[in-house]
Structure formats: C-alpha cells, structure tokens
Amino acid sequence: MSEDGTRAVSVIAFIGSVFSPWYAWSGRRDPENHVCINVATYGPGGRFAMTDRGRAALRQSAERFTVGPSSLHWRGDRLVIDLDERGAAPLFGRLRGRITLTPQALTHVELPLTPDGAHVWRPFAPSCTIAVDLDAPGWRWQGHGYFDANFGTRALEADFAQWSWGRFPLRQGTTCFYDAIRRDGSVIGAAVHVDGRGHAEPIPAPPAAALPRSLWAVRRTTRADSGHRPRQDLPMLDAPFYCRSAVETRIHGEVTTGVHEALDLTRFRQPWMKPMLALRVPRRAGWDFQAGS
Structure with missing residues (x-):
C-alpha cells in the first residue's frame, strides 16, 4: 500500500492455482x-x-x-518481482514493471488452519517496505507491505465455509x-503480533467487528477495540466470493489502516461460479522461454 493510502498492489504466486476454474476442472491432480x-x-x-499457465511455463x-x-527472485535481502502480464477483461492492457519488497525481519511462525495440518499459514515477513515501479502513469511509489504464504x-x-484475514501495521510491528x-x-x-525483529507472539484479540457487506454481498468482519467502528478506506478486489480492501480500525488504542480480505467458500463451491471465473482467468497451457511467448 502506498504511503498516502491511495494506491495498492497485490501479487500472489500459485503452484496449483486454487481459485482457477481450470485447476478445479482438471481434478486438482497436477498442481x-x-x-x-x-x-x-x-x-x-x-x-x-x-492467467492459468501450464507446466511448460514453470521454472523454479x-x-x-x-x-x-x-x-520472483531474491536479491540479497530483497524480494524482486518482475512482471509482464496482460490485464483481464474488461480492463485490458499490460501490467509490466518491477516491485521490490524488503522485509524488516523474517519469522518462523507456522499456523495450522486445520487440526490435521492440511492447511497452513506462514507469515514470513508481516512488516516490509515496498517500492513499486510499473510502466503506467502514477505507478511509481513507495509504501508498506507484507509477505506471507498459504x-x-x-x-x-473442502474444509472452510468462510474466513476473514487482516494485516495491520502498528508503531511497534504488525x-x-x-x-x-x-x-x-x-x-x-487467531491474533498474532510480530515486532520489528521478527519475534511473534499470540495476543488477545479485540472484539469481532462487522464491516458492511461487499458489493457482491460477501459477509465481512474484522477486529477492533470495543466501541470503535472499522471502515473501508480503499476498495480493492470485489468478486462474487472474495473481497479485498484497505480497512481502518483501532487495535489496543492505536488507529491503523491495513489490508483486509474476506472469502465466502460456500459460495465458491457453487457450480455456476467456475464458468464466471473462466472469463477473468484465461488458460494458456503452452510456453516457450526462448520465444518469450
């Protein structure tokens, strides 16, 4: 998110693209x-x-x-992300440039999300600085970011009906x-605080607080001090089953704006959802690294 709170960017790298209809239709046998x-x-x-891409496009x-x-590649202590993608409908166009993420510290936190450990969350670096340099007017800026994995x-x-997640920067960590x-x-x-040195510890969670439903009526909740009403500052992604936004809340007396996500997996399970997603998530099975296409 930019320092002035007017722009933001998200990058997710998938092996086994969990929100891809093509992966679901394949039977999820070959991530x-x-x-x-x-x-x-x-x-x-x-x-x-x-873009859902095939095995030919993968190198790791x-x-x-x-x-x-x-x-994505590590350059010393920085994660450098080089992008050259094509925008999905209805806003076609190139998404090209570089994003550099510098973690303040790395953690060893691992949170199992199911009793058998079938789903795990790893907040590798909840506190980062970010430098964005994309080939578009107004898309050169710096701000704060995070780096995590599921x-x-x-x-x-198969295991979840819904979830809400939020990451909020504070004066002393995240x-x-x-x-x-x-x-x-x-x-x-779960409520976890990570200080500037990467030390993480569970903390008492403030009370649950409702946010207005998304444009697609996805139910949203976050956490806030008693009596404080959180609010959306910047709309981001609004899909039939998923909503991402910048949200202002108050945590243990400190007002902060961070990234919030809400996911309705009961709705995502519906068979009519996959054809809708295919319009936004094209499939491209082949790739030639020498030709660059």
Missing part, C-alpha cells in the same frame, strides 16, 4: 500444470491479471520462481488476525 503469478493494482488506472530454484514472462493439500472449499469457520462448524480466531 504444477496450473501455475500463475496473479497481479492486481488498486487505485487510478488499476488492472487485474490472472531455491532463489527464483518463474511463471512464463513473470518471476500451503494446503486439500481444496480450500498485527495479523485470522478468523475462519470450518465446514464442520469449528472456528479459528
């Missing part, structure tokens, strides 16, 4: 044949790109992850909330 670097920019001139090593024309051996919709309802009715209500 390396459904890879993607999803990028979205939020603010004036924002774009969205999410200890230092680099490449999918077709885009890649791992799973089953489909998300606080993350993970609230979810599993399909068996059990719940997750």
Whole structure:
C-alpha cells in the first residue's frame, strides 16, 4: 500500500492455482500444470491479471520462481518481482514493471488452519517496505507491505465455509488476525503480533467487528477495540466470493489502516461460479522461454 493510502498492489504466486476454474476442472491432480503469478493494482488506472499457465511455463530454484514472462527472485535481502502480464477483461492492457519488497525481519511462525495440518499459514515477513515501479502513469511509489504464504493439500472449499484475514501495521510491528469457520462448524480466531525483529507472539484479540457487506454481498468482519467502528478506506478486489480492501480500525488504542480480505467458500463451491471465473482467468497451457511467448 502506498504511503498516502491511495494506491495498492497485490501479487500472489500459485503452484496449483486454487481459485482457477481450470485447476478445479482438471481434478486438482497436477498442481504444477496450473501455475500463475496473479497481479492486481488498486487505485487510478488499476488492472487485474490472472492467467492459468501450464507446466511448460514453470521454472523454479531455491532463489527464483518463474511463471512464463513473470518471476520472483531474491536479491540479497530483497524480494524482486518482475512482471509482464496482460490485464483481464474488461480492463485490458499490460501490467509490466518491477516491485521490490524488503522485509524488516523474517519469522518462523507456522499456523495450522486445520487440526490435521492440511492447511497452513506462514507469515514470513508481516512488516516490509515496498517500492513499486510499473510502466503506467502514477505507478511509481513507495509504501508498506507484507509477505506471507498459504500451503494446503486439500481444496480450500473442502474444509472452510468462510474466513476473514487482516494485516495491520502498528508503531511497534504488525498485527495479523485470522478468523475462519470450518465446514464442520469449528472456528479459528487467531491474533498474532510480530515486532520489528521478527519475534511473534499470540495476543488477545479485540472484539469481532462487522464491516458492511461487499458489493457482491460477501459477509465481512474484522477486529477492533470495543466501541470503535472499522471502515473501508480503499476498495480493492470485489468478486462474487472474495473481497479485498484497505480497512481502518483501532487495535489496543492505536488507529491503523491495513489490508483486509474476506472469502465466502460456500459460495465458491457453487457450480455456476467456475464458468464466471473462466472469463477473468484465461488458460494458456503452452510456453516457450526462448520465444518469450
């Protein structure tokens, strides 16, 4: 998110593209044949790109992850993301340039999201600085960011009905909330604070606080001090089953704006959802690195 709060960017690298209809239709048997670097920019001139690519587009090593024309690689203590993607309908156009993420510190936190460990959240670097340099007017800026990962051996919709997640920067580190309802009715209500040195510890979570439903009527909740009403500052991604936005809240007396996500996996399970997604998530099975296409 930019320092002035008017622009933001998200990048998600997938092996086994969990929100891809093509991966679901394949039976999820071969995750390396459904890879993607999803990028979205939020603010004036924002774009969205999410191409499901085949095995031919994937290259990976200890230092680099490449999918077709885009890649993530470590350069010393910085994660450099080089992008060259095509925007999805209805806002076609190139998403091209570089994003550099510099972690303040790395953590060793691992949070199992199911009792059997089939789903795990890893907040590698909740506090980062970010430098964005994209080939578009107004898309050269600096701000704060984060770097995390989710791992799973089953489909998300097989185990979860819904979840909300939030990452909020504070004067002394970053606080993350993970609230979810599993399909068996059990719940997750995790609150983790990570200081500037990467030390993480569970903290008492402020009370749950409702946000207005998204444009697609996705239910949203976050955490806030008692009596404080959180609000959306910047709309980001609004999909039939998923909403991402910048949200202002108050945590233990400190007002902060961070990134919030809400996911309705009961809706995502519906068979009519996959054809809708295919309009925004094209499939491109082949790739030739020498030709660059």
